[in-house]
Amino acid sequence: MFPKGDVLTVGVIQAKGSPDATRDYLRRWVERLGLQHDEVERSSGHLTQWRSHDSPLRRGSVIVAGDAAGLLDPWSREGISYALRSGTWAGEAVARVSVARGNDGHGALDSYVDRVSTELMAEVSAGLRLLRIFEAHPALVHFFLGFSGLGSRLFVGVCNGTTRLSTILASRAMRAALAVLRL
Numbered sequence: 001m002f003p004k005g006d007v008l009t010v011g012v013i014q015a016k017g018s019p020d021a022t023r024d025y026l027r028r029w030v031e032r033l034g035l036q037h038d039e040v041e042r043s044s045g046h047l048t049q050w051r052s053h054d055s056p057l058r059r060g061s062v063i064v065a066g067d068a069a070g071l072l073d074p075w076s077r078e079g080i081s082y083a084l085r086s087g088t089w090a091g092e093a094v095a096r097v098s099v100a101r102g103n104d105g106h107g108a109l110d111s112y113v114d115r116v117s118t119e120l121m122a123e124v125s126a127g128l129r130l131l132r133i134f135e136a137h138p139a140l141v142h143f144f145l146g147f148s149g150l151g152s153r154l155f156v157g158v159c160n161g162t163t164r165l166s167t168i169l170a171s172r173a174m175r176a177a178l179a180v181l182r183l
């Protein structure tokens with residue numbers, strides 16, 4: 001739920017292909033927030049998609065960034081920071097091409113692809129792993145994030161960019177906990 005001036009945006013994330021279940025999920029969420037009697041100004045749905053390792057980032061002199069490149073966290077569907085980071089790097093690469101000659105230009109575009117693959121794909125993959133864990137054990141993830149101090153701190157850290165989901169999932173403690181839970 002996001003406050004926006006004098007209106008609220010209220011939404012849920014659900015896997016594609018279950019429209020009735022999605023509407024029911026949204027209805028229950030709205031009720032839980034106590035907003036069921038408020039006027040609905042606009043109702044809409046959006047498809048969000050994320051890249052796989054071999055989704056193209058460049059073809060010839062064209063590079064893609066943000067949503068066009070499928071850069072978002074599959075678990076939270078957070079895409080703004082991915083769009084800002086990849087968009088900045090894409091702009092820098094294109095600027096280098098404009099001052100380079102010959103193959104140097106191609107190198108700049110390749111370096112964009114490498115940077116996205118190295119720095120952002122680890123986060124997309126970690127988000128997908130968390131999504132699969134969440135789908136299998138939603139109550140466990142809710143409990144960890146909402147009722148354990150560690151989970152809350154990690155969640156806030158990921159949201160404000162001071163820690164990365166990939167770092168958390170790769171930590172020895174988390175790997176041990178997931179192994180014990182067979183996740």
Ligand SMILES: Cc1cc2nc3c(=O)[nH]c(=O)nc-3n(C[C@H](O)[C@H](O)[C@H](O)COP(=O)(O)OP(=O)(O)OC[C@H]3O[C@@H](n4cnc5c(N)ncnc54)[C@H](O)[C@@H]3O)c2cc1C
Nearest residue numbers: 011046047048065066067068071072077078079080081083
């Ligand atoms: C309902 C919903 C809620 C979301 N909530 C969050 C959130 O809370 N936090 C978060 O981080 N992310 C959220 N996201 C994801 C986030 O909005 C996107 O990942 C992010 O906006 C991607 O930025 P972008 O610049 O790549 O694409 P966009 O923001 O889609 O920008 C692309 C722009 O290009 C324009 N355009 C398209 N085609 C053309 C054309 N041919 N010529 C000129 N212009 C064109 C479009 O009109 C648009 O303005 C949400 C997404 C949805 C759908």
